[in-house]
Amino acid sequence: MKVLVTGAAGFIGFHLVQRLLGRGDEVVGLDNLSDYYSVALKEARLAQVRSDRFRFVRMDLADREALPALFAAERFDAVVNLAAQAGVRYSVENPWAYVDSNVVGFLNVLECCRHYPVRHLVYASSSSVYGGNEKTPFSEEDRVDDPVSLYAATKKSDELMAGCYAHLYGLKVTGLRLFTVYGPWGRPDMSPMLFASAILAGRPVKVFNHGDMLRDFTYVDDIVEGMVRVLDRVPQKHEVYNIGCSNPVRLMDFISELERALGREAEKIMLPMQPGDVYQTYADTTKLERELGYKPGVMLREGVDRFVAWYLSDQNPLR
Numbered sequence: 001m002k003v004l005v006t007g008a009a010g011f012i013g014f015h016l017v018q019r020l021l022g023r024g025d026e027v028v029g030l031d032n033l034s035d036y037y038s039v040a041l042k043e044a045r046l047a048q049v050r051s052d053r054f055r056f057v058r059m060d061l062a063d064r065e066a067l068p069a070l071f072a073a074e075r076f077d078a079v080v081n082l083a084a085q086a087g088v089r090y091s092v093e094n095p096w097a098y099v100d101s102n103v104v105g106f107l108n109v110l111e112c113c114r115h116y117p118v119r120h121l122v123y124a125s126s127s128s129v130y131g132g133n134e135k136t137p138f139s140e141e142d143r144v145d146d147p148v149s150l151y152a153a154t155k156k157s158d159e160l161m162a163g164c165y166a167h168l169y170g171l172k173v174t175g176l177r178l179f180t181v182y183g184p185w186g187r188p189d190m191s192p193m194l195f196a197s198a199i200l201a202g203r204p205v206k207v208f209n210h211g212d213m214l215r216d217f218t219y220v221d222d223i224v225e226g227m228v229r230v231l232d233r234v235p236q237k238h239e240v241y242n243i244g245c246s247n248p249v250r251l252m253d254f255i256s257e258l259e260r261a262l263g264r265e266a267e268k269i270m271l272p273m274q275p276g277d278v279y280q281t282y283a284d285t286t287k288l289e290r291e292l293g294y295k296p297g298v299m300l301r302e303g304v305d306r307f308v309a310w311y312l313s314d315q316n317p318l319r
Contacts, residue, residue, distance in 0.1 A: 002026045002074065003231075006061055006109070007082035009033060009042035011187050012124070012178075014049070015224050016080060021051045023228075028074055031083065032060045036090070036097075037188050044317040045185055061105030071116035078231060081109050081123040084154075087189055088128060088276045091151040102154035103161075110165045113173075120234045122227065125159055125175040127216070127244065127281045128152035136248075137284035140177070140240050149276030159240060166238035174230050179244030179283045183220030183303060184310035188318060191215075191251075192304075195258050196311050197318070198266065205255065205266045209273040214248040214280035219298035219306070229292040244283025245296045257300060261308040 003020055007013040008029025020027050029049070033039050046056060059066050061083045085091075085101040106123065113121045129144040129152055147153040162173045182192045198205045226243040259265050273279075288294040298306070310316060 001077045002028070004028050004030060004074070004076045004079045005082065006030045006080070007084065008056065009046050010082060011185060012181060012220060012223060013082040014045040014185055015183075015220050016082070016227055017049055017054065019224050019228060021049070021054055024053075026053045027055075028070075028076070029054060029056045030059050030061070030070070031056070033058055036085065036087070038318060040317050041185075041188065044315075048315075062100055062108055064108055067108050068112050068115065071112040075116065076118050078120045079109065079113060079118050079122070080227065080231060081106060081121065084124065086151075086187065088149045088151045089274050090189075091149050092275050095150050098150050098154045102151075103157050106158045107161060110161060110171070113171055114165060114169045119172065120231060121162075121171060121173045122231050123158060123162060123173070123175055125177045125240065126152065126155040127177050127179045127242070127283065128278070129156045129159065129177060130281070132278055136280065137246060137282040138242065139284040140242060140287055148278060151276070163238040172234045173238045174235055175238070175240040176227065176230060177240065177242045177283075178223060179216040179218050179242070179281050181220055181223050182217055183307055184315075186220070186307070191254070192258070192307055193311075193318075195255060195266065196262065196308065199258065199262050199264050203267075204269045206271055207251065207255070207268050208271050208277065209279065210270040211250070211252040211268075212279070213251040214282065215251060215254070216244040216246065216248045216281045216283045217254060217300060217303070218243070218245040218283075218296060219303035222296040222298055225297075226288060226292075226294045229294055233292060241288045242283040242285050243288060243294070244281070244285055246283050246285045247300075248280060248282045249300055254300070254304075257304040258308070261304050
């Protein structure tokens with residue numbers, strides 16, 4: 001199968017590319033290598049991909065000439081769209097980046113899949129679409145019409161556009177609401193990398209909402225396992241699934257696990273909740289378990305140990 005993975009130099013995209021190549025697929029990886037975070041880290045990820053069945057293309061997802069030309073030339077069997085402007089907090093500072101990438105860019109992908117048909121389009125949505133939902137765990141049946149950040153609003157827009165294209169043009173599309181992902185080669189703007197860096201450098205760790213937060217931390221290999229299962233099952237219509245661990249962890253407990261694995265105690269600065277953030281995320285993965293047999297296999301302690309082992313290794317270009 002020939003698969004286009006957008007965001008291939010990103011955290012999850014890199015791991016998915018490795019998994020698809022490992023099972024024999026042909027993969028074209030697309031990324032614009034934006035400087036939102038370290039380009040050196042993205043390049044280091046790509047350097048780990050060693051296969052004659054992989055080709056990297058540097059391109060902006062919103063390019064309305066180059067992307068259709070790529071689809072016309074390659075004739076993909078499937079597309080996994082992971083390219084996006086990430087980060088809830090940054091969306092408060094730079095809203096246009098989110099509209100350009102997450103809305104305009106995704107519309108370009110949908111148009112390309114419409115005019116150069118693929119068997120299946122899988123795209124990354126986000127748990128942030130649940131907003132300040134107080135009902136737990138978060139189910140695909142819950143209302144998602146009250147986002148608390150622009151990032152969340154763009155991800156909900158993606159779901160609406162995907163549903164529209166499935167209805168109008170018969171596209172087979174699946175959206176994945178990803179919960180808090182962590183693991184080796186992670187993003188430096190996310191809490192595991194920020195915390196590990198600060199603890200090892202002896203800098204204070206910034207703890208928002210005074211540590212009173214819950215996150216459904218999910219190891220990256222489990223996320224990728226869910227993606228592959230979804231990719232291989234073509235839906236009859238537009239489907240949406242949660243992918244998480246279904247085991248929310250208190251932020252202070254996550255920090256404690258990092259302290260244990262790193263062998264150092266963190267100095268902590270307690271701060272109020274950031275604008276656009278939410279108190280908790282908690283995935284109900286019943287639908288994915290029932291329909292595709294998904295079940296996360298890496299619990300928190302093992303996942304933190306694996307992350308720390310990578311962070312301390314020579315593979316980490318940011319140390």
